[in-house]
Amino acid sequence: xxxxxxxxxxxxxxxxxxxxxxxxxxxxxxxxxxxxxxxxxxxxxxxxxxxxxxxxxxxxxxxxxxxxxxxxxxxxxxxxxxxxxxxxxxxxxxxxxxxxxxxxxxxxxxxxxxxxxxxxxxxxxxxxxxxxxxxxxxxxxxxxxxxxxxxxxxxxxxxxxxxxxxxxxxxxxxxxxxxxxxxxxxxxxxxxxxxxxxxxxxxxxxxxxxxxx
Amino acid sequence: xxxxxxxxxxxxxxxxxxxxxxxxxxxxxxxxxxxxxxxxxxxxxxxxxxxxxxxxxxxxxxxxxxxxxxxxxxxxxxxxxxxxxxxxxxxxxxxxxxxxxxxxxxxxxxxxxxxxxxxxxxxxxxxxxxxxxxxxxxxxxxxxxxxxxxxxxxxxxxxxxxxxxxxxxxxxxxxxxxxxxxxxxxxxxxxxxxxxxxxxxxxxxxxxxxxxx
Amino acid sequence: xxxxxxxxxxxxxxxxxxxxxxxxxxxxxxxxxxxxxxxxxxxxxxxxxxxxxxxxxxxxxxxxxxxxxxxxxxxxxxxxxxxxxxxxxxxxxxxxxxxxxxxxxxxxxxxxxxxxxxxxxxxxxxxxxxxxxxxxxxxxxxxxxxxxxxxxxxxxxxxxxxxxxxxxxxxxxxxxxxxxxxxxxxxxxxxxxxxxxxxxxxxxxxxxxxxxx
Amino acid sequence: xxxxxxxxxxxxxxxxxxxxxxxxxxxxxxxxxxxxxxxxxxxxxxxxxxxxxxxxxxxxxxxxxxxxxxxxxxxxxxxxxxxxxxxxxxxxxxxxxxxxxxxxxxxxxxxxxxxxxxxxxxxxxxxxxxxxxxxxxxxxxxxxxxxxxxxxxxxxxxxxxxxxxxxxxxxxxxxxxxxxxxxxxxxxxxxxxxxxxxxxxxxxxxxxxxxxx
Numbered sequence: 001x002x003x004x005x006x007x008x009x010x011x012x013x014x015x016x017x018x019x020x021x022x023x024x025x026x027x028x029x030x031x032x033x034x035x036x037x038x039x040x041x042x043x044x045x046x047x048x049x050x051x052x053x054x055x056x057x058x059x060x061x062x063x064x065x066x067x068x069x070x071x072x073x074x075x076x077x078x079x080x081x082x083x084x085x086x087x088x089x090x091x092x093x094x095x096x097x098x099x100x101x102x103x104x105x106x107x108x109x110x111x112x113x114x115x116x117x118x119x120x121x122x123x124x125x126x127x128x129x130x131x132x133x134x135x136x137x138x139x140x141x142x143x144x145x146x147x148x149x150x151x152x153x154x155x156x157x158x159x160x161x162x163x164x165x166x167x168x169x170x171x172x173x174x175x176x177x178x179x180x181x182x183x184x185x186x187x188x189x190x191x192x193x194x195x196x197x198x199x200x201x202x203x204x205x206x207x208x209x210x211x212x213x
Numbered sequence: 214x215x216x217x218x219x220x221x222x223x224x225x226x227x228x229x230x231x232x233x234x235x236x237x238x239x240x241x242x243x244x245x246x247x248x249x250x251x252x253x254x255x256x257x258x259x260x261x262x263x264x265x266x267x268x269x270x271x272x273x274x275x276x277x278x279x280x281x282x283x284x285x286x287x288x289x290x291x292x293x294x295x296x297x298x299x300x301x302x303x304x305x306x307x308x309x310x311x312x313x314x315x316x317x318x319x320x321x322x323x324x325x326x327x328x329x330x331x332x333x334x335x336x337x338x339x340x341x342x343x344x345x346x347x348x349x350x351x352x353x354x355x356x357x358x359x360x361x362x363x364x365x366x367x368x369x370x371x372x373x374x375x376x377x378x379x380x381x382x383x384x385x386x387x388x389x390x391x392x393x394x395x396x397x398x399x400x401x402x403x404x405x406x407x408x409x410x411x412x413x414x415x416x417x418x419x420x421x422x423x424x425x426x
Numbered sequence: 427x428x429x430x431x432x433x434x435x436x437x438x439x440x441x442x443x444x445x446x447x448x449x450x451x452x453x454x455x456x457x458x459x460x461x462x463x464x465x466x467x468x469x470x471x472x473x474x475x476x477x478x479x480x481x482x483x484x485x486x487x488x489x490x491x492x493x494x495x496x497x498x499x500x501x502x503x504x505x506x507x508x509x510x511x512x513x514x515x516x517x518x519x520x521x522x523x524x525x526x527x528x529x530x531x532x533x534x535x536x537x538x539x540x541x542x543x544x545x546x547x548x549x550x551x552x553x554x555x556x557x558x559x560x561x562x563x564x565x566x567x568x569x570x571x572x573x574x575x576x577x578x579x580x581x582x583x584x585x586x587x588x589x590x591x592x593x594x595x596x597x598x599x600x601x602x603x604x605x606x607x608x609x610x611x612x613x614x615x616x617x618x619x620x621x622x623x624x625x626x627x628x629x630x631x632x633x634x635x636x637x638x639x
Numbered sequence: 640x641x642x643x644x645x646x647x648x649x650x651x652x653x654x655x656x657x658x659x660x661x662x663x664x665x666x667x668x669x670x671x672x673x674x675x676x677x678x679x680x681x682x683x684x685x686x687x688x689x690x691x692x693x694x695x696x697x698x699x700x701x702x703x704x705x706x707x708x709x710x711x712x713x714x715x716x717x718x719x720x721x722x723x724x725x726x727x728x729x730x731x732x733x734x735x736x737x738x739x740x741x742x743x744x745x746x747x748x749x750x751x752x753x754x755x756x757x758x759x760x761x762x763x764x765x766x767x768x769x770x771x772x773x774x775x776x777x778x779x780x781x782x783x784x785x786x787x788x789x790x791x792x793x794x795x796x797x798x799x800x801x802x803x804x805x806x807x808x809x810x811x812x813x814x815x816x817x818x819x820x821x822x823x824x825x826x827x828x829x830x831x832x833x834x835x836x837x838x839x840x841x842x843x844x845x846x847x848x849x850x851x852x
Contacts, residue, residue, distance in 0.1 A: 026404040026405065026407070027408060028340055029336070053231070100336065100408070105412050106415060121812050122812050123668070123813035123814065124668055127666040127667055133786050145336055145347055147345070147346045173334050174347065191665035191666040192666035192668075195739070201415070202745060202844075203745055203748075204419050205419060205844050236448075239621045240614050240618035241553055242621075266444070313550060315624050315625050318550075318625050319628060322629075358560055386560065414632075417632050449834070452831065455831075526762065528834065528838050532838060532845070535842075571762055571773055597762070599760050599762060600762035627841070
């Protein structure tokens with residue numbers, strides 16, 4: 001393991017433990033990745049089926065652009081590695097994080113018919129990279145869930161080319177994907193979306209519908 | 214205490230502390246067990262009436278197939294040891310975990326009239342052993358609560374023989390039981406069910422009824 | 427400080443930090459006490475106005491039956507010391523704990539007109555000392571809040587003599603009091619009531635009213 | 640860095656980590672400051688865009704009354720430094736804390752039309768400096784959010800001169816500001832307001848409207 005890989009792996013584990021404590025990665029759900037090098041692409045990727053509350057740096061896998069595990073790494077990469085690789089390719093992301101929270105699950109279901117939801121008027125939006133004001137309108141797309149990973153990767157790539165300014169998306173009744181140039185930025189984006197989705201979900205409890213936008 | 218017992222006891226304590234922190238084992242509620250050996254059966258079992266947030270390996274009791282405490286162990290095993298033993302017998306489980314959460318209590322009450330609830334369409338279901346797709350329908354039985362442990366053990370055995378593919382069940386206004394081949398798998402199953410029951414409970418807040426299935 | 431006092435003070439601090447983390451003692455609210463000796467009465471009591479998340483054993487005050495601070499202890503005991511002393515006297519309690527949670531505040535307000543609420547049918551009730559079945563009905567009295575501590579102590583004493591089987595009570599829009607023969611039992615009782623009040627409060631969200639009893 | 644600055648910086652970091660754990664400073668949101676000296680004014684201020692869950696004392700910036708960063712400190716102070724400085728000036732505050740919680744965001748939106756909300760009848764109010772009884776009525780003003788910091792600072796100053804007894808205020812869909820003579824008092828005030836706003840928000844879930852005042 002290179003020093004660069006080790007450092008990135010430690011960073012991913014710290015985030016995994018923190019998000020697991022918040023209930024965003026329960027039951028071995030969710031996955032995390034970060035770019036170690038670009039040419040040729042090397043991604044540090046969480047393995048399939050491990051407890052994210054106990055993730056250790058030596059469990060992180062090195063995968064290439066075809067999701068093949070590098071030598072010296074044992075384990076099965078997450079089924080969703082293809083989605084991570086596609087987001088890295090389409091967005092030039094340095095890190096991709098995927099959470100399963102109660103609130104992102106609920107909201108992903110409620111707005112699926114309209115293909116996503118607009119979020120606007122919240123100061124918290126300013127934490128999304130490039131956003132300068134709470135008056136910003138953020139489109140959060142929702143994609144129907146599927147077990148066909150290559151097809152899902154295509155749907156995501158198509159959506160990303162159509163909406164080139166989104167900072168994340170939901171998979172219906174599945175979870176949230178967000179990313180960033182760096183791991184810190186990806187973590188920030190996840191925290192912001194989780195906050196906003198909880199705020200929207202709880203507002204729905206009061207109003208019966210989301211009156212936020 | 215054998216090395217095998219010690220290691221399993223430590224694993225049970227780590228889970229107990231983590232679940233207590235989440236509010237799933239408050240007020241000395243809930244109990245945890247894992248198989249140390251099969252022939253003759255030896256089960257490491259949490260004692261009755263102890264604070265699960267402070268459970269220590271030396272407090273775990275060794276019990277046999279009749280819930281008798283092994284020599285060298287002092288303390289009273291949980292009243293629900295009979296239920297654990299029955300699940301181990303009927304399912305060949307390697308570990309059985311039982312939690313009392315606010316959400317499993319609420320949902321266990323709401324669906325008791327229909328004997329349980331179907332959960333389907335959630336990606337999180339894929340974490341249940343043997344489930345391959347979110348399109349899976351998981352039947353979560355609800356059994357009326359009772360203080361008659363032998364009778365309750367019979368009801369559970371009868372239900373398990375009728376529904377041989379369930380991964381857990383609810384006792385009405387009491388709590389959740391789940392299990393696994395290993396302790397890690399049992400923990401994963403509890404986290405998944407608790408997540409799904411919270412999601413269903415919170416969806417009920419919005420819709421007035423569960424529209425998930 | 428005697429060894430007995432030190433040990434009790436450490437136990438109170440551990441509980442204070444844990445309850446503060448759960449949001450039950452925010453903003454320096456709530457207070458905790460335990461009996462060090464009976465004759466003459468010596469009570470270890472949390473001081474007024476301190477952050478319960480950072481409570482240290484040396485901050486605990488020794489008070490006598492008249493709430494006078496013992497020599498060697500500096501600080502002002504909580505205004506509610508009189509209530510603790512009265513509960514110790516009326517119930518022979520070995521420890522008294524008082525929490526301010528969001529759910530106990532909400533429920534204390536909803537049922538004040540009827541003077542309290544019955545809680546029944548929950549397995550969790552079995553954790554209350556002397557309760558043997560979930561079919562138990564627990565009366566949780568609610569007393570109107572007041573800043574007149576001697577008068578409030580009288581109201582509490584009167585209620586306790588009338589309802590000699592209660593395990594706790596609510597002060598309206600103020601908080602929960604519970605107690606036990608030991609500190610561990612008092613902690614268990616608080617966790618049980620907080621669990622049940624959250625369960626009842628969240629059920630109200632679904633049904634519009636508490637249908638539990 | 641002076642010893643005084645170091646100690647204050649450590650105190651700010653401990654609060655930042657604790658509030659981040661509660662979900663009140665997610666996504667690098669919120670900011671914290673405390674007065675190091677009055678003449679000339681030196682304020683320890685959290686930098687812009689850092690993860691509050693990992694804030695370290697050496698990241699805190701020293702700023703003067705014009706929000707200029709002192710020598711020996713690298714980094715950009717928060718955009719909202721002007722608001723902190725204004726509150727310090729208008730109130731003589733020793734510390735100013737600003738949180739983004741789900742509940743303060745929701746409540747700030749619901750009562751904006753009436754310019755704020757009255758909170759009364761809660762024991763928790765007694766923790767606000769100078770309040771002696773739960774019968775106190777606390778006015779919590781809500782100011783429309785803006786990215787024009789000098790203008791927002793003026794709005795706040797105007798509001799503070801009009802309502803010279805408030806202990807905090809909300810910015811619409813943005814967050815809560817509170818302060819205190821000391822850092823401990825400011826922390827206490829934030830915990831109290833967050834508790835009360837959650838209580839009010841959850842009561843709205845039950846009643847459809849806030850019936851508390």
